[in-house]
Amino acid sequence: MRADRLISILLLLQNHGKMTTKALANELEVTERTIHRDMEALSVAGIPVLADRGKHGGWRLVDQYRTRLTGLKDSELKTLFLSPSFQLLSDLGYTKDWKEARQKLLAALPNTLQSQADNLWNRIHIDIDPWKQSKHESIALNQLQQALWEDRKIRIAYEKANKDSSERIVEPLGLVAKGRTWYLIAVSNQEIKNFRVSRIKSAVLLNETFIRPADFQLADFWAESKQNFVRNLPVFEVEVEASPSIIERLSFSGRFAQVVSMDSPNENGCFPVKLTFDTKQEAASYIIGFGNQMKIISPSSLIESVKVIGESVLSLYK
Numbered sequence: 001m002r003a004d005r006l007i008s009i010l011l012l013l014q015n016h017g018k019m020t021t022k023a024l025a026n027e028l029e030v031t032e033r034t035i036h037r038d039m040e041a042l043s044v045a046g047i048p049v050l051a052d053r054g055k056h057g058g059w060r061l062v063d064q065y066r067t068r069l070t071g072l073k074d075s076e077l078k079t080l081f082l083s084p085s086f087q088l089l090s091d092l093g094y095t096k097d098w099k100e101a102r103q104k105l106l107a108a109l110p111n112t113l114q115s116q117a118d119n120l121w122n123r124i125h126i127d128i129d130p131w132k133q134s135k136h137e138s139i140a141l142n143q144l145q146q147a148l149w150e151d152r153k154i155r156i157a158y159e160k161a162n163k164d165s166s167e168r169i170v171e172p173l174g175l176v177a178k179g180r181t182w183y184l185i186a187v188s189n190q191e192i193k194n195f196r197v198s199r200i201k202s203a204v205l206l207n208e209t210f211i212r213p214a215d216f217q218l219a220d221f222w223a224e225s226k227q228n229f230v231r232n233l234p235v236f237e238v239e240v241e242a243s244p245s246i247i248e249r250l251s252f253s254g255r256f257a258q259v260v261s262m263d264s265p266n267e268n269g270c271f272p273v274k275l276t277f278d279t280k281q282e283a284a285s286y287i288i289g290f291g292n293q294m295k296i297i298s299p300s301s302l303i304e305s306v307k308v309i310g311e312s313v314l315s316l317y318k
Contacts, residue, residue, distance in 0.1 A: 005028055005030070005038060006038055006041060006042060006045075008027075008028060009024060009028070009035075009038055009039075009042065010042065010047065010061075012024065012027060013049070013059060013060060013061050014061060014065075017060060018052065018058040018059065018060040019058050019059055019060075020057070020058040020059070021035050021036065021058075021059065023058070024059065039051070039059060047061075047065075048061060048062035048065050049061060049062075050062060078120055080105065080117075081102075081105075081106075081117045081120040081121065082120065082124055082126070083120075083121055083124060083125050083126055084098065084126060085126050085127070085128045085177075086127075087127070087128055087129055087180055088128070088177050088180075091138060091141060091177075091180075091182065092141065092145065093141075093142065093145075128179055128180055129180060130179075130180075138182050138197045138198055138200075139200070139201075139202075139203075140156065140197060140200040140202070140203035141175075141182065141197060143203040143204070143205050144172055144175060144184055144197065144200075144203060145175070146205060147172045147203075147205055148172045148173075148174065148175065150209070151209050151210055151211070151212060152205055152206060152207070152208065152209050152210075153169055153170065153171055153206045153208045153209070153210055154169070154170060154172060154203055154204065154205050154206060155167065155168070155169050155170075155203070155204040155206060156168060156169075156170060156195070156200050156202065156203050156204075157200070157201045157202040157203075158195060158199055158200055158201070159199045159201055160199070161199075165201070168188055168189075169188075169206070170184075170186035170187060170188045170193075170195070171186055171187040171188075171210040171212075172184060172185075172186045173185045173186055173187065173192065173212060173213075173216055173218065173221075174218035174221075174222075175197075176218070176222050181196065181197075181198070182196075182197035182198070183195065183196055183197060184196075184197055184200070185218060185221060185222070187210075187213075192216075192221065194225060233278060234278050234279060235276050235277075235278070236276065236277045236278065236279055236280050236282070236283055237260070237274065237275070237276050237299075238274070238275045238276070238277065238283050238287070238296065238298070238299070238302060239272065239273070239274050239275075239296075239297040239298045240272075240273050240275060240287065240294050240295060240296055240297060241266070241268075241270040241271065241272055241273070241294070241295045241297060242270060242271045242273050242290075242293065242294050243269075243270055243271075243290075243293040243294065244265070244269060244270070244271065245293060246290055246293045246294065247262075247271055250273065250275075257275055257276075257277055257282075257283075257286050258275065258276045258277075259273060259274075259275060260274040260275065260276055261273070261274045262274075270295070272297070280301070280302060280305060281305075283302055284302060284305045284306050284309055285309075287302075287306060288306055288309055288310065
């Protein structure tokens with residue numbers, strides 16, 4: 001509804017200070033022409049919105065103007081009072097602060113909404129830990145957070161996946177939690193990079209500060225980085241025939257296996273299946289786990305790899 005959108009614009013400007021037409025359009029998922037019409041409507045309604053021209057221009061409210069809109073829709077209330085991930089709050093050291101803030105927010109609500117908000121915590125709980133916990137110790141999170149809030153450079157000792165270590169000075173721009181794994185987004189050698197926090201073996205906060213890139217958006221950077229990572233992953237394609245007894249297990253039996261396609265059973269009752277893996281070794285380990293319930297059709301090189309593994313297992317138990 002347009003009324004909701006006008007209120008959203010008002011609150012966005014109040015919270016952000018200044019926003020471009022493009023930024024507002026992207027946030028509200030409308031066209032820039034719609035934003036211009038909405039701004040005209042706000043102005044006609046007596047809301048003091050101003051347009052600053054130039055390179056650093058944008059829409060803003062007249063200084064000191066604050067809306068007195070306090071109503072919350074049911075859906076908005078639910079988003080505020082959904083239980084967050086206590087695991088991530090614990091990693092950041094914010095569990096106690098969140099509980100106190102929750103009580104303050106609850107106390108600020110009208111009596112008619114308090115019971116409704118309180119009841120939400122008993123309806124939805126978010127747990128991002130796997131069933132078998134394998135939490136990586138993030139010894140540097142406290143220093144990284146301080147560096148982020150204060151725009152200070154930090155010296156880190158970083159260990160790559162191949163165990164090579166190096167020391168570098170970085171400019172922290174943000175922290176991202178992917179599941180329970182934390183990543184530091186930082187400028188290193190004039191390039192924005194991702195660092196897995198569990199591989200940071202030491203972190204020393206420096207007195208030197210830095211200026212954050214004005215156009216940097218953490219969520220946008222992470223989304224693009226994630227797409228690039230997935231796009232550049234190696235792909236090893238395999239064609240197999242699978243016994244009917246294991247069909248339901250295919251989607252749950254391998255962390256790195258993906259079922260690309262599955263055809264109807266052939267004359268011997270087996271299902272032709274196309275799978276993809278990151279590497280040949282992962283494919284061999286996955287397929288050999290099904291024993292005689294899965295037969296490789298192609299590639300022939302994988303057949304040879306599985307034969308070698310099978311022969312080595314047989315020799316082990318002779």
